[in-house]
Amino acid sequence: MAVFASGSYDPDSITKYSSITEQIPRRSIQDPETYQLIKDSKPVVITDTNLVTSASKWDLEYLNKNLGDGLFYVYTSNDNRFKYFDNKRAEKCKSFVTPSERHHVTFLQFLQMLKRCARTKEKVYLQQTLNDSVGTNIVTDFLQFNWDWVNKCQAAYGWGSLSSNLLLIGLEGNITPVHYDEQENFFAQISGHKRCLLFSPDQFDCLYPHPVAHPCDRQSQVNIANPDYKKFPRFRNAHATEAIVGPGDVLYIPMYWWHQIESLSSRIPPVTISVNFWYRGTPLPDVIQYPLSPQQRVSVMRNVEKMLAAALGDAEKVGELLRTMVEGRYTQ
Amino acid sequence: MAVFASGSYDPDSITKYSSITEQIPRRSIQDPETYQLIKDSKPVVITDTNLVTSASKWDLEYLNKNLGDGLFYVYTSNDNRFKYFDNKRAEKCKSFVTPSERHHVTFLQFLQMLKRCARTKEKVYLQQTLNDSVGTNIVTDFLQFNWDWVNKCQAAYGWGSLSSNLLLIGLEGNITPVHYDEQENFFAQISGHKRCLLFSPDQFDCLYPHPVAHPCDRQSQVNIANPDYKKFPRFRNAHATEAIVGPGDVLYIPMYWWHQIESLSSRIPPVTISVNFWYRGTPLPDVIQYPLSPQQRVSVMRNVEKMLAAALGDAEKVGELLRTMVEGRYTQ
Ligand SMILES: [Zn+2]
Ligand SMILES: [Zn+2]
Numbered sequence: 001m002a003v004f005a006s007g008s009y010d011p012d013s014i015t016k017y018s019s020i021t022e023q024i025p026r027r028s029i030q031d032p033e034t035y036q037l038i039k040d041s042k043p044v045v046i047t048d049t050n051l052v053t054s055a056s057k058w059d060l061e062y063l064n065k066n067l068g069d070g071l072f073y074v075y076t077s078n079d080n081r082f083k084y085f086d087n088k089r090a091e092k093c094k095s096f097v098t099p100s101e102r103h104h105v106t107f108l109q110f111l112q113m114l115k116r117c118a119r120t121k122e123k124v125y126l127q128q129t130l131n132d133s134v135g136t137n138i139v140t141d142f143l144q145f146n147w148d149w150v151n152k153c154q155a156a157y158g159w160g161s162l163s164s165n166l167l168l169i170g171l172e173g174n175i176t177p178v179h180y181d182e183q184e185n186f187f188a189q190i191s192g193h194k195r196c197l198l199f200s201p202d203q204f205d206c207l208y209p210h211p212v213a214h215p216c217d218r219q220s221q222v223n224i225a226n227p228d229y230k231k232f233p234r235f236r237n238a239h240a241t242e243a244i245v246g247p248g249d250v251l252y253i254p255m256y257w258w259h260q261i262e263s264l265s266s267r268i269p270p271v272t273i274s275v276n277f278w279y280r281g282t283p284l285p286d287v288i289q290y291p292l293s294p295q296q297r298v299s300v301m302r303n304v305e306k307m308l309a310a311a312l313g314d315a316e317k318v319g320e321l322l323r324t325m326v327e328g329r330y331t332q
Numbered sequence: 333m334a335v336f337a338s339g340s341y342d343p344d345s346i347t348k349y350s351s352i353t354e355q356i357p358r359r360s361i362q363d364p365e366t367y368q369l370i371k372d373s374k375p376v377v378i379t380d381t382n383l384v385t386s387a388s389k390w391d392l393e394y395l396n397k398n399l400g401d402g403l404f405y406v407y408t409s410n411d412n413r414f415k416y417f418d419n420k421r422a423e424k425c426k427s428f429v430t431p432s433e434r435h436h437v438t439f440l441q442f443l444q445m446l447k448r449c450a451r452t453k454e455k456v457y458l459q460q461t462l463n464d465s466v467g468t469n470i471v472t473d474f475l476q477f478n479w480d481w482v483n484k485c486q487a488a489y490g491w492g493s494l495s496s497n498l499l500l501i502g503l504e505g506n507i508t509p510v511h512y513d514e515q516e517n518f519f520a521q522i523s524g525h526k527r528c529l530l531f532s533p534d535q536f537d538c539l540y541p542h543p544v545a546h547p548c549d550r551q552s553q554v555n556i557a558n559p560d561y562k563k564f565p566r567f568r569n570a571h572a573t574e575a576i577v578g579p580g581d582v583l584y585i586p587m588y589w590w591h592q593i594e595s596l597s598s599r600i601p602p603v604t605i606s607v608n609f610w611y612r613g614t615p616l617p618d619v620i621q622y623p624l625s626p627q628q629r630v631s632v633m634r635n636v637e638k639m640l641a642a643a644l645g646d647a648e649k650v651g652e653l654l655r656t657m658v659e660g661r662y663t664q
Contacts, residue, residue: 204656205656205659208660208661209661210661211661211662221660221661231660232660233660234659234660288645290644290645290646291644291645291646291649292643292644292645297644297653300640300643300644300653301653301656301657304636304639304640304657305657307636308632308636311624311632312622312623312624312629312632313620313622313623313624314622314623317623318662319658319662319663319664321629321632321633322654322657322658322662323658323662323663324536324537324633325633325636325637325654326651326654326655326658327537327566328540328553328563328564328565328566329540329541329542329543329553330543330650330651330654330655331651331655332651
């Protein structure tokens, strides 16, 4: 029973990246391997979860009727990249030029922005946490998500609580550039196709994230479509694993795994729609095993950067202190 | 009343260093400036403390008669440099070649080693914490140190407790290379002359100390008589302040100030004799003022290095993690 709009994507529109070396496995909800992969914090596309089947009817018209009069965060960008930034930090840091603009608009205004985009090079991306301002039909759809399955997963892997569901509505070509999240994520595709590139957490050194106090914390500085190898030489060693997800697919993005998500070209439907299920991570074990996992190393580095900013009373001074600690002392 | 053996040193024997730009002030115990300098954690030679006047009669013969049958730490070196190393760490780290050899010998054996040195290029340095195994005459001399004055200083500056008194007996040309101590030090000269070069704690970046977990923790990697500017380019910016101390002089070496101490040439007396008075530092204030002092910055860096070694379960892995944190992220 094909409940999701079929649609398709244009294979010629897919950018070539040198760093892709393998494909993320696609597995059924029945397949024991699915659960071994999740347990091992490895990405997997799960094909038949029915996680968001109740949302398969979501299109722009239905959402416009039912999302309600609330305001939605909509980002606009002059290129197709929507690099995340922390809005509060961006406002404090006057030298920071935001890579996209954030707007707070009604759904109808968003639809008008979409129309304008057809005539310009501007791209637009709605990214809004689902909250209780939505209409009753959306609430009903939401309650019919396959909570039974995700709750069982959450319990089985000892994840923390569900922190939020983010609704994403994007245009073809929209890219969320490489970054990692500090949460477990079931990324559920509702409409259109997205190409997902994932890099394992042991590639921190290849991906050069911004300093922790930067507005683009957790985002790689590398534009992987056009890498600056002079500034980021170790990106040559990076290798991604890839999946194209379509309606009904759920991609498990493990915590601290780097990912870039790209909306693929298609005319029908005109947009991609996805919903994130973000869970807090598993609490640390009482007894730490050595050597640390790549994820634990990332956490240690984040804590050192935060601690130094606090100790020095100024995040801007962290770099100088770290350089003094390293140069000529821990260099080879 | 000249209680100390006069003696002298050979001015021609003094190595030229490019980094010396000023002289440490010499001030009387009566001079209010002495106390302002100590309060400001600035070095000063105090000329008439009578701190170790009771030890002015100490020479090799008197010490041999009165030091007792205990064992003394004596270091031998094939060049004239006696770079400090932590013996326990050196034993654990098999790749580490000790810069000098440590022996545990009677005072008579030390005197025999001194005689052998006259015929070879080997140098010898006695460095022994004074303890209660010494004979009664030495105890009497020790009790007649000017405790009244040092105790008043300790109280006035809020220093912690006296941690130890180190007796140093060295040969002309012996060098204790550049390092810092984590304690306040009244360095009391008893016999012969020593040249002391001090660098302020804000020159950490110019002096490239070994990693904290290294056997030579707190020691600069730079040989200031023959600097490797390729490995240590910022040493070009280093600038030292200098004093030559003779019998009866007390040099205040503030905590975290870098220092190199060199025994100067003279035939009479044939050795230099000094005693360190080491005090634990002032406890941190409840409210930290920003920006941090250079001393506090050093302390923060030491803590990060220790914390990372503990978090990673292996001090050998600190360098790689710090480089990953810095390279391409906190570099300019
Ligand atoms: Zn993400
Ligand atoms: Zn010292």
